[in-house]
Amino acid sequence: MKRRQAFSLGNTVVVIAVASTLAFTVAAASLNHLNYSNRVSNGIQAQNIAESTLALVTEKLLNEKSEDLGKLREAGSSFTFQLNGGQGFITFNPDQAGKWELPYSTNNLDGPNPVPGYTATKPIPQNSAQLIARGTIGGVSRQVECILYIPPFPYAVATAGPFHSTGKLVVGALDDALPDGEKPAPEEILKANLASNSRDAKALVLGPDSRVSGDVRSAGGVETDETVYIGGRIRPGSDPVKLPQETVTNYDPEHFYDPKTNSYTTRPNLQKVPPGLNNSPKVSGFAKCTGDLNVKGGLELDGGVLYVDGNVIIDGGIRGKGALFVTRDLGLYGSTQMKTDNKVAVVSGGNVSIFGSGQESSMFQGMLWNKGAFSAQHITLMGVLIQADENATTDINDASLYYQSSQGKLDMTISSPGSVDVTKGNIHISALGLPITGIVTGSAVFEVYPTTAADGHWEVVDPNSRQIYSVPNKAAVRDKVKEIWNGSTSGGLVGVGPGGSGVLVVPLTVLGPLFWPNYNAELNDIPAREPGASQMLTPGSSERITIDPNQLLSRKDKVRLLYWRAR
């Protein structure tokens, strides 16, 4: 009896203990579950907040008005965002980053070189931004890091309309300029892409023996045969690629937009090129031709920008460095030999036809953009080709198109001649030593001009020493010029082109005999200037001209996500 009573109580206590343990285990399990689900939920939310913070700052970076965001790493370049009960943090300022115990972000989107990021071992590449954001909610934090990148224009050839090649097309990329008359070895040809935004079934037709080293992408169909080699992927039915859009008339030097005055104005000392036939013109600075232009002997751009409001036919190719804007059609026949310093940007509002004599002997170096049909035959194009008219076709026959990012954009400084008209008078000396009588000239300028002074004296500027000499009259100019030329210690006369751009040495011994018989003609019709108004000494302001297919795209159209990490 005693034993049964004791057993009954003990049994009860044991049962209660077991049941209580179970109860607490269940309660603890459910609490753990709740805690776990809360942490998981907060983790998801924190991740979303961190990603949202990146998105909000990325939108600011893509906004052209705040593209300098964070570059100065100032105190104001830190941001917090409230979202869904949590908070997101991001900063470009190292001090604030230290306070938040968060790595700082770096904006190098416009930078031409890599810069250090938050760790010395991890530099941020050029044209990139490293963004690091943290999201925090309910005691849970997540950090997200990304690198945004603005690549060079990614296509060797991009057309809005159909692209047809009859055969022997080569599309590739080259690291270095192509030596004159040489074809690149197959192993030197790097990957370059070809794209057409046409939705036609025959949007992209590659004829026999064509070679494309990279991707072939089309919004419509792609037609090839078994002799065609494509190194990358064939992507028919793809989304259209973003093509740079431009309005040629925006480049009219007579009606250009001046952001300083927020108005349209004419570029100072704009040179006028007469329409019609021109022999071997050389353009420096800004020039405009109103009407059709027919060029024989090739066009030379010596840091020049030629705007033609009409059609242009050029026989002999384009050489030098500069830009040609044509509102209507352009025909380019013959072409230049390969030279590393040749770089031309052609922007045409109409059709463009380029005809060379062979891929090895004819070359165009630079960027071609046109809003019309495009055709090229027997030529090598080095740079970038963009055809922006969806209703026009690009026809290529026996041509090589080599992508070179350095050739595909033009970046040059043009010196503005200031207020002095240098298109008349002075002694313009061509490379052959002959005075140039045309209006568009760009060779050395031996600066001579009458003054408005009461005594009517003339001034002669030594192009070597840049010293102004005063001579009593026009007849005395010749002796002073001879004296300066004979006294030069550099073996010749160093001349500058109109506007102070370009340098040319003209040796007296070789060129003098050719020069003197003609120089008097150069001294006619020179406008009188204020005494001391030497163009050489006060060449006026210089302007940087950049024509880059990438710049014609907005940041949001070209930025890419290079790297993404969440932790």
Add this chain to the structure above:
Amino acid sequence: MKRRGLSLLETVFASGLLAGVVFMLFNLYPASALAVRRSQDHLQADQIAQTYVALYQAEPFHQLAQLPNHHSWTLSEVSVEGTNTKFKPSIEVLYGPDGSDPDVLRQLRVTVSWDWVRGPQSVTQEIFLVDLEN
């Protein structure tokens, strides 16, 4: 005699204690089960919401960019195997903060609601999406 009384008292005490514990357990188990179930549903709803967030992150941005501000729609109910809960997801697309470009930045709000014994429940997830489609 004294031992018998003690035995009765002991029995009564033990029975009472047992009854109390059993009563507590009967209440605790369902409460715990409900809490676990609720947290399961909550977790499930979070996962569904995150799935839709991921879905719209993967979609072409221009599909969101063409929607007006505060555009919302309700999606079909989602059932998860092993539970009777019906989740009702809805999506709302909003513009970003003032001054932001709606062609580049949009806010996505995913709300998943479901019925619970103690009333309707919901979770909301919000995220800003930026156009990086190049």
